[in-house]
Amino acid sequence: MSDASCSLIEDTELLAYADGELDARQAADIRRHLADCPECELRLRHLRASLEDFTWRIEEDKRRVSPPRPWQNLKPEFNRVDRELAARLPRAAPRTHRWLAVAATVLVAVIIYQFSRENSVSAAELLDKAAQTGAPTEPGRRIRMKTRQNVFVRPAKLTATTPQHAANDSSFTHIKALFEQARFSWEDPLSARAFAEWRNHLGEKSDEVTVLGSGNQLAERQYRIRTTTPEGALAEASLTLRANDLRPLQETLRFRNNEWVVIAEAEPAGDMPSRQMEPLPPIAASREDISQESVEETPAGADEELHVIAALNRIGADLGEPLEVRREEAERRILVTGIGIDPARQKQILGSVAGIPGVSVHFEDPHPVESPPIESAPAPVAAGPESPLHDLLKEKLGAGRPAGQFVDQVLALSDSALSRAHALYSLSERFPSEIERAFEPHDRSLLASIRLQHHRALLSTAHQLERELDTLLSGAVRERAPPVRCGTWQQCAAGLLRTTQELDETLNLALAGTQPEPTEQLTSKLGETLERWLQAVRASGMSSP
Amino acid sequence: MDEARIVSLHAQVEQLYEDARQDIxxxxxxxxxxxxxxxxxSQETFLRLYMVLREGQQIRNERAWIFRVAHNLGLNARASQKKVRPIGTDFEVPLPVAAENPERNLLEAERRSLLDRAIRELSPQQRQCLLLRVEGxxxxxxxxxxxxxxxxVAEFLRRAVSKLKRVAHE
Known part of the structure; x- marks a missing residue:
């Protein structure tokens, strides 16, 4: 081995060596080679560093994710099992009884789980509960209402005694009229009650409840309820509630005439004497004021982020490259960070975002002596006699094409589909529909062009993958999956990612796994997953509402 | 099974439950x-282990056994779940950064965020294989x-590590 050229030691072998998986003779060979070959020695160090990074991060994350409830004491369960066994053993009771007990335990667990899940996703219940418990009552509470042209600060709740002089301003009345038209409470708009009253009178509507944040503390999490409807003046409303006390924090209302209002709690009016609790006159904001405001909160500020993503997309740097784009709201800048990118590519990246205001680019080079490893083609995987579909593959492919080549090609296509699905998902997370709708038309088209580019690439991969798998699945009965229905492309993207992961998993298990499942079962599962995936891919190209 | 053996089984499974429940x-x-x-x-996994041991079965490597049972329970649960959240959506909340050295910590946070992204982009099997490897x-x-x-397994690990390698530091 010591004479062997470095290319003969594959990463798999080095990794197995690092993991102590080689037998003594193989390990000694590698050790000898490493002593003579600084290049392989460096590769090994990098492998180890990556594994250490991963281990460190997993252990850190593991400490962070505590389960939702305290751990149950298992002792009473052990005692129960013991009692059942003691009662049953002398009579040599059938084994099924014990498993019935397990089944009962699982059933209870499932019922509890489903109960909690139902609760967690029902918008109506959440609103009901929030209206009862989460209504803030402090008298000095104020809200800030931001519209396309204006920013108002006013008391959160208007009463009959609240002075109304500000209502004479024309822009103020314009918004107020929209609220009235939509039958959305103008008196107390940032409240679960107002949201629920509006929602309750809708005939056709669709709800979505999202949990934001995943910290251990309930106080760090929020619920966002989003309701969309084809009825009335208000097309979409979303309300964010703090999870621990269901206090309403922010609300976005999107009217059908493209007007929008973002309502949030204003700074505490602690220094404001209570007698001044009157609506402040609307701020006749100059364009400058608005743009300053807009950096602080949704929906603006996202447009620069979109321009950065578009610029990176033009040079193909948005697909799995070690680049991170983050909007730093406090600093009012978009930060692009890259690690381990070679100097020529750094120049390209810098050039691509030059000219976009407020962008900072930062590169870090952990391995200056080594160019980043690029996998041109994945190493052949185990598709030999171990593959559950090996016989079928041989039969269908014939003598002209080795099974290994087929497996590599299919898994490479699946990898490429995964990276596109990830790109679309990440786009949907960055630019949820409320942000997308607030974009200027040219930015909306820019966003559409990026996602449609991913969609077209996915369609092409889907086409190739379907053609490859047709060879394998010809003769198998395949039912077309029902079309995927999702309200927005953002929702489609989450479904697409999930289905792509399922397909990747099924392909890996069928082509490179050792599951003892019968061939027929495997091909039918593969066919079913493929069909569902194809529908998800088609849906991912839907146009924005 | 005599009383002393049962008491010792309780202690044995309880200890493993204490040590490994967070991992599972x-x-x-x-x-x-x-x-x-x-x-x-997770709780069900340890209860099953206890039942199997009470039946008198010998298990050579209990840690590997509980991961295997958990894996099967996880697969079944996922299959029966109507709405599955996309795998790999955790690792999204940046952990608080200590304040002593803001400059260095910022770099650390950025590196972590890249590492988290690399982890999110692993396929489910790559991630599971790596995770099980971390579990020893x-x-x-x-x-x-x-x-x-x-x-x-070796191939999944290689692919996974090659994705992670791009953000690894020495």
Missing amino acids: YYYLLTFGIDPGQAQDL LRYQEIAGIVGISIST
Whole structure:
């Protein structure tokens, strides 16, 4: 081995060596080679560093994710099992009884789980509960209402005694009229009650409840309820509630005439004497004021982020490259960070975002002596006699094409589909529909062009993958999956990612796994997953509402 | 089974439960199931171990055994779940950065965020194989748990590490 050229030691072998998986003779060979070959020695160090990074991060994350409830004491369960066994053993009771007990335990667990899940996703219940418990009552509470042209600060709740002089301003009345038209409470708009009253009178509507944040503390999490409807003046409303006390924090209302209002709690009016609790006159904001405001909160500020993503997309740097784009709201800048990118590519990246205001680019080079490893083609995987579909593959492919080549090609296509699905998902997370709708038309088209580019690439991969798998699945009965229905492309993207992961998993298990499942079962599962995936891919190209 | 043996079994499984329940819970979360259900299934895993030991079965490597049971429970739960959250959506909340050296910590946070992205982009099997490796299991045991061949385990690990390598520091 010591004479062997470095290319003969594959990463798999080095990794197995690092993991102590080689037998003594193989390990000694590698050790000898490493002593003579600084290049392989460096590769090994990098492998180890990556594994250490991963281990460190997993252990850190593991400490962070505590389960939702305290751990149950298992002792009473052990005692129960013991009692059942003691009662049953002398009579040599059938084994099924014990498993019935397990089944009962699982059933209870499932019922509890489903109960909690139902609760967690029902918008109506959440609103009901929030209206009862989460209504803030402090008298000095104020809200800030931001519209396309204006920013108002006013008391959160208007009463009959609240002075109304500000209502004479024309822009103020314009918004107020929209609220009235939509039958959305103008008196107390940032409240679960107002949201629920509006929602309750809708005939056709669709709800979505999202949990934001995943910290251990309930106080760090929020619920966002989003309701969309084809009825009335208000097309979409979303309300964010703090999870621990269901206090309403922010609300976005999107009217059908493209007007929008973002309502949030204003700074505490602690220094404001209570007698001044009157609506402040609307701020006749100059364009400058608005743009300053807009950096602080949704929906603006996202447009620069979109321009950065578009610029990176033009040079193909948005697909799995070690680049991170983050909007730093406090600093009012978009930060692009890259690690381990070679100097020529750094120049390209810098050039691509030059000219976009407020962008900072930062590169870090952990391995200056080594160019980043690029996998041109994945190493052949185990598709030999171990593959559950090996016989079928041989039969269908014939003598002209080795099974290994087929497996590599299919898994490479699946990898490429995964990276596109990830790109679309990440786009949907960055630019949820409320942000997308607030974009200027040219930015909306820019966003559409990026996602449609991913969609077209996915369609092409889907086409190739379907053609490859047709060879394998010809003769198998395949039912077309029902079309995927999702309200927005953002929702489609989450479904697409999930289905792509399922397909990747099924392909890996069928082509490179050792599951003892019968061939027929495997091909039918593969066919079913493929069909569902194809529908998800088609849906991912839907146009924005 | 005599009383002393039963008492010793209680202690043995309780100890393992104490040591490994968080690992099992964390592993079950990789199936994209609800945290509450993942916790129920973690407890179920140890109860099953106890039942099997009470039946007098010998288990050579209990740690590998519980991961295998958890894996199967996780697969079943995911299959019966109507709405599965996309796998790999955790690692999204940046952890608080200590304040002593803001400049260095900022770099650290950025590197972590890149690492998190690399982890999110691993396929479910790559991630599970890596995770099981972190749990100290051998390739053969991982293969038995995930239901793939040993050479596939090696290949999944290689692909995963090659993705992570791009952000690794020395």
